[in-house]
């Protein structure tokens with residue numbers, strides 16, 4: 001029998017990262033296997049799967065609550081599988097229904113290898129937190145979502161870090177949003193996410209008033225919040241920063257340019273990155289090595 005030791009869970013790795021004093025956990029937004037590989041290749045030890053990006057890349061639709069639990073779970077499972085030692089934080093929107101459904105989502109995300117997920121207080125037909133006229137569920141309904149996640153985690157004896165997100169700031173104000181987050185923490189949430197923070201002062205106040213509960217900053221250029229860099233977010237007191245649209249924006253610009261070059265000038269080369277380099281960014285050499293080591297004959301002479 002092989003000597004197989006159970007690996008440390010990615011949820012407990014993330015908890016250890018959050019417990020480090022004077023550190024902020026910087027999470028690159030990824031939205032598919034390719035962007036996840038690119039983030040891992042530059043050395044990130046954590047990934048954030050954006051729901052907006054998942055909906056855009058998987059369905060070609062804007063962040064309007066169209067992706068189902070299965071879409072999100074499948075996407076998260078694929079991303080988490082690329083390097084199962086790396087914690088993946090994944091968007092879980094509203095949890096996709098009542099407590100029973102949120103419990104099911106929690107179990108599905110745990111089984112998909114997700115280390116942490118965020119659940120919010122918008123209605124199920126939600127929209128991006130940086131769009132206008134969001135509708136919310138009441139405070140008790142939000143608490144029940146968090147409690148369902150926490151109860152399922154306990155029932156399964158499997159860890160997942162629960163991030164409570166409130167979208168209440170925009171329509172109900174700071175105090176109501178804080179009350180929702182405090183109740184969410186009482187119901188079992190580990191991390192607080194105040195969506196749509198409007199100023200640095202508000203960000204600092206929020207981190208102070210959450211009294212030791214790790215706080216997450218959502219950096220969305222062109223949204224309603226100031227675009228804080230990592231140092232600034234840390235100085236406000238945040239323990240986590242996510243950048244959901246970083247890769248989406250980079251791809252928007254670079255790919256649009258390449259396609260325009262093709263349609264307007266017949267440029268078939270684009271930036272000319274060699275195909276082998278592209279494959280290598282997605283584990284070509286490691287895959288070949290794995291196959292050869294196991295005695296496979298397909299790639300013995302190289303590829």
Ligand SMILES: C[C@](O)(C(=O)O)[C@H](CC(=O)O)C(=O)O
Nearest residue numbers: 050051052063128129220244
């Ligand atoms: C964090 C977020 O839920 C996401 O899907 O990544 C979005 C980000 C975005 O749409 O830019 C959000 O609602 O803030």
